[in-house]
Amino acid sequence: MKVQSSEYLKANKALYKELLDKLLNTYEYASILAADSVGKVYSVSKSGINMREDDLYTQRGFVVKVYNDGSFAEYSGSKISKEEIDVIVDTIAKRLVTLEAKREKNTYKVPEDEKVSFSKSTDYEISPFEFGDKKIVERITEIQKKGLAYDERILDFYCSLQFQKYSKLFLSKNKDLEQNVMWTCGAVAAMSLKGEEVKQAYTPFSVLGGVELLDRIEEHVEDTCKVAIELIDSVPLPPGEYDCICSPETTGMIVHEAFGHGVEMDMFVKDRALAKYNVGEYVASPLVTMHDGNAIDDTSTYFFDDEGTLSNDTIIIDKGILVTGMSDLQSALALGTKPTGNGKRQSVERKAYTRMTNTYFEPGKDKLEDMIASIKDGLFLEMPCSGMEDPKNWGIQCMVTLAREIKDGKFTGKIYSPIVLTGYVPDLLKSISMMSDELHHCGSGMCGKGYKEWVKVSDGGPYIKARIRLG
Amino acid sequence: MERYKKLLEQAGIKNWFIKNKIDSSVELFFIKKNLDMRRIKEVDNAEIAVFTDVEKDGEKKRGRADIRVNSSMTDIEILTKIKEAEYAASFATNKFFEFPKPTKSELKVQDSDLNGLELSEIATKFADAAYSVDNDKDAFINSFELFVEESTVRMMSATGTDVAYKTRVVKGEFVTQCREPQDVETYLDYEFDTLALDDMKDLVETSLKTSKDRARANAMPKSGKTDVIISGRYMEELMSFYADRANVSFIYPGYSNYKVGDNVQGEDVKGDKVNIKFLPLQPFNNEGIEMKEREFIKDGELKLVHGNQRISYYMGVEPIGTYEKVQIPAGKVSLKEMTDRPCLHVVNFSDFQMDALDGHFASEIRLAYYYDGKGNVTPVTGGSINGSIFDCQNDLTFSKEVQKLSKYVGPKACLFKNVMVSGE
Numbered sequence: 001m002k003v004q005s006s007e008y009l010k011a012n013k014a015l016y017k018e019l020l021d022k023l024l025n026t027y028e029y030a031s032i033l034a035a036d037s038v039g040k041v042y043s044v045s046k047s048g049i050n051m052r053e054d055d056l057y058t059q060r061g062f063v064v065k066v067y068n069d070g071s072f073a074e075y076s077g078s079k080i081s082k083e084e085i086d087v088i089v090d091t092i093a094k095r096l097v098t099l100e101a102k103r104e105k106n107t108y109k110v111p112e113d114e115k116v117s118f119s120k121s122t123d124y125e126i127s128p129f130e131f132g133d134k135k136i137v138e139r140i141t142e143i144q145k146k147g148l149a150y151d152e153r154i155l156d157f158y159c160s161l162q163f164q165k166y167s168k169l170f171l172s173k174n175k176d177l178e179q180n181v182m183w184t185c186g187a188v189a190a191m192s193l194k195g196e197e198v199k200q201a202y203t204p205f206s207v208l209g210g211v212e213l214l215d216r217i218e219e220h221v222e223d224t225c226k227v228a229i230e231l232i233d234s235v236p237l238p239p240g241e242y243d244c245i246c247s248p249e250t251t252g253m254i255v256h257e258a259f260g261h262g263v264e265m266d267m268f269v270k271d272r273a274l275a276k277y278n279v280g281e282y283v284a285s286p287l288v289t290m291h292d293g294n295a296i297d298d299t300s301t302y303f304f305d306d307e308g309t310l311s312n313d314t315i316i317i318d319k320g321i322l323v324t325g326m327s328d329l330q331s332a333l334a335l336g337t338k339p340t341g342n343g344k345r346q347s348v349e350r351k352a353y354t355r356m357t358n359t360y361f362e363p364g365k366d367k368l369e370d371m372i373a374s375i376k377d378g379l380f381l382e383m384p385c386s387g388m389e390d391p392k393n394w395g396i397q398c399m400v401t402l403a404r405e406i407k408d409g410k411f412t413g414k415i416y417s418p419i420v421l422t423g424y425v426p427d428l429l430k431s432i433s434m435m436s437d438e439l440h441h442c443g444s445g446m447c448g449k450g451y452k453e454w455v456k457v458s459d460g461g462p463y464i465k466a467r468i469r470l471g
Numbered sequence: 472m473e474r475y476k477k478l479l480e481q482a483g484i485k486n487w488f489i490k491n492k493i494d495s496s497v498e499l500f501f502i503k504k505n506l507d508m509r510r511i512k513e514v515d516n517a518e519i520a521v522f523t524d525v526e527k528d529g530e531k532k533r534g535r536a537d538i539r540v541n542s543s544m545t546d547i548e549i550l551t552k553i554k555e556a557e558y559a560a561s562f563a564t565n566k567f568f569e570f571p572k573p574t575k576s577e578l579k580v581q582d583s584d585l586n587g588l589e590l591s592e593i594a595t596k597f598a599d600a601a602y603s604v605d606n607d608k609d610a611f612i613n614s615f616e617l618f619v620e621e622s623t624v625r626m627m628s629a630t631g632t633d634v635a636y637k638t639r640v641v642k643g644e645f646v647t648q649c650r651e652p653q654d655v656e657t658y659l660d661y662e663f664d665t666l667a668l669d670d671m672k673d674l675v676e677t678s679l680k681t682s683k684d685r686a687r688a689n690a691m692p693k694s695g696k697t698d699v700i701i702s703g704r705y706m707e708e709l710m711s712f713y714a715d716r717a718n719v720s721f722i723y724p725g726y727s728n729y730k731v732g733d734n735v736q737g738e739d740v741k742g743d744k745v746n747i748k749f750l751p752l753q754p755f756n757n758e759g760i761e762m763k764e765r766e767f768i769k770d771g772e773l774k775l776v777h778g779n780q781r782i783s784y785y786m787g788v789e790p791i792g793t794y795e796k797v798q799i800p801a802g803k804v805s806l807k808e809m810t811d812r813p814c815l816h817v818v819n820f821s822d823f824q825m826d827a828l829d830g831h832f833a834s835e836i837r838l839a840y841y842y843d844g845k846g847n848v849t850p851v852t853g854g855s856i857n858g859s860i861f862d863c864q865n866d867l868t869f870s871k872e873v874q875k876l877s878k879y880v881g882p883k884a885c886l887f888k889n890v891m892v893s894g895e
Contacts (some may be wrong), residue, residue, distance in 0.1 A: 075511050197859075
């Protein structure tokens with residue numbers, strides 16, 4: 001089934017066009033992005049049931065971008081009406097483009113505005129609207145009860161589901177684009193007690209689609225509880241450099257946090273990314289090919305970005321060599337490159353930045369069992385919990401929940417937790433010596449630019465074998 | 472606001488709560504010294520909670536569903552959402568809880584010298600302040616983002632709450648860079664609710680110095696346990712541990728065993744005892760509960776727990792709202808005295824995290840100063856720390872020097888004994 005378009009955007013399209021036409025009388029380039037979305041979050045834990053429309057996922061409004069005397073300015077608003085069009089035009093002319101009029105500004109060429117028009121929608125199997133809030137709450141409550149009943153050492157069990165259905169309309173002189181997208185994601189988390197410490201095992205899920213995801217969530221209750229119980233006996237890891245097998249989720253975190261942020265090309269413009277000086281060079285093992293974009297379906301799949309650039313499958317690393325970064329419109333203008341469709345906003349209330357979409361390593365040819373068997377003395381890293389970019393210095397700051405000890409190709413049963421990954425990104429990527437033949441990706445989380453600008457992304461890859469410094 | 476109230480009444484909703492927020496902002500984005508983008512925002516959004524009481528298996532329950540609306544929506548759209556929420560609340564039910572006592576107040580305007588100025592004037596003043604100290608020959612501002620925001624919040628409930636407040640805030644982030652001998656950068660975010668132009672300048676100057684020191688820093692020496700000083704804005708994150716553990720949402724499901732009267736640092740405290748006051752971030756929380764200064768921990772003893780109405784009701788404690796801002800008195804030891812011993816003073820982490828669930832604090836180190844206890848100090852970079860507050864909280868040393876951040880007023884630094892540091 002195809003995701004339906006927004007009645008609101010349809011009904012108000014003529015008003016947005018009227019606003020655009022008036023702006024184009026004054027400005028060489030103008031565009032409008034209008035959005036209408038609804039997103040709900042459902043969760044159940046010992047503390048109770050929560051159900052709400054989320055502020056990040058539920059929004060309605062628009063953002064106008066104008067090009068004035070070589071530079072850009074934006075106005076974000078909620079309501080469009082016949083009466084307000086002139087007020088908005090006046091605000092842009094008198095209060096916005098005049099802001100800091102005397103200050104030196106970066107200047108850009110007028111953006112290319114290729115003639116293109118379409119209306120596209122993603123697919124889903126089961127609509128959360130038709131399935132209904134009641135059934136969703138019942139299903140996640142059942143899952144939560146199952147987790148809580150798994151073992152008396154499970155202190156709490158949490159199950160959540162969230163979805164967003166969004167419609168976006170992009171208008172410029174030559175573009176008339178509409179897209180309707182729906183994604184769903186969820187998670188289960190099991191908590192156990194180790195003295196005063198609460199240990200948490202967390203399994204996320206996502207799909208470009210609807211609540212067909214619920215079945216997958218239910219399948220992983222026991223695995224998650226088992227890890228929470230294993231964590232009770234975990235011990236701190238002696239710092240050092242280890243041969244590691246990374247789970248696909250851990251690979252995804254390395255792809256996204258350690259490398260992906262470093263090839264966001266607004267960082268090139270600011271001279272904040274070392275990758276800028278390494279295009280055309282080996283930055284990873286020849287086993288590594290990295291993509292960003294729409295070649296896979298996950299929570300960050302779309303047809304055009306928040307600046308009206310069509311989405312792409314961008315090959316970032318090809319067999320170990322850095323080919324290109326990813327860019328938003330303004331960064332591409334600054335660098336004289338073609339925008340890759342990575343201009344994303346937290347909402348129409350925020351500025352667009354270069355952001356990742358679905359970012360992953362292609363699978364390799366190895367079998368996981370061979371990879372584990374190849375480790376003489378090392379660790380299996382799983383359940384990533386957080387990461388932070390350092391594009392300037394390609395430093396790694398990622399945390400995973402646990403590391404399983406491997407000796408002579410076999411798990412010993414010893415568990416270390418928590419684990420901090422550090423080191424230099426190219427050293428880690430160049431050390432990749434094996435990659436499994438399967439690709440897993442997940443887009444359950446949100447990605448920030450620094451500590452703000454939260455957008456939906458997905459990441460993943462195969463199991464990888466690498467040498468990693470852990471603390 | 473009155474429109475939403477009217478529609479709720481028209482839909483026959485007995486219990487509801489509305490929070491309406493009108494935001495305007497002026498935003499400036501700089502690369503080096505040049506303005507790269509300017510923005511204005513004028514938006515409104517409202518959250519409406521709809522409550523439904525039901526009886527299930529002879530037990531009284533109260534359900535809740537929250538929707539989001541704004542001025543772009545027609546009455547019919549809003550009414551449809553309200554009716555759907557009413558239905559949803561009839562099965563998204565929890566154990567019965569009472570609503571907070573109703574509160575009434577005229578519009579409370581934050582007492583700040585930001586008032587009376589246009590948002591654009593404030594933006595100009597802060598940008599000028601930041602760039603007025605960008606004169607170093609080696610280090611410079613790489614990029615700078617500035618958001619001047621005004622928010623007017625009004626909350627109403629079916630039970631009689633009707634409160635409103637207006638705030639202004641200046642916030643954002645910036646990056647400083649130093650190219651020689653190593654090309655490095657320092658990221659800082661900031662938030663002010665006054666015309667704190669000198670504080671803005673100090674922040675930029677400190678960041679420029681951090682970048683210069685990081686540029687000449689050596690790699691972290693080998694791994695091991697050492698005394699670690701954590702300072703600056705990381706104190707805010709670190710000390711949030713106690714507020715998180717004392718939140719009823721942690722205590723009720725058993726994540727935290729805090730009880731009023733407990734000694735949170737244990738019985739055998741060798742170092743400074745923790746003293747914390749809660750300060751309000753806004754006049755009212757999201758449920759309309761009045762927020763005010765409260766004694767939280769006195770000489771290590773927990774004086775109260777905090778959190779939302781529902782869980783507080785379940786636990787039989789006074790619902791006082793969730794507090795995020797803390798005030799801690801100055802310590803007795805100066806930073807200079809702290810560094811008389813061998814220790815590592817970390818001034819810049821890549822992403823410092825204090826996990827209130829398991830008590831671990833950890834991060835990669837971007838810049839630290841290693842003091843050898845003989846008067847020698849070496850800037851170092853790389854490696855990470857991984858400590859547990861449960862292991863070190865009985866022997867803390869707070870600094871005499873204090874600082875004022877958006878959610879933290881208190882000692883500039885704290886010394887932790889025997890923390891695991893991972894190096895080369």
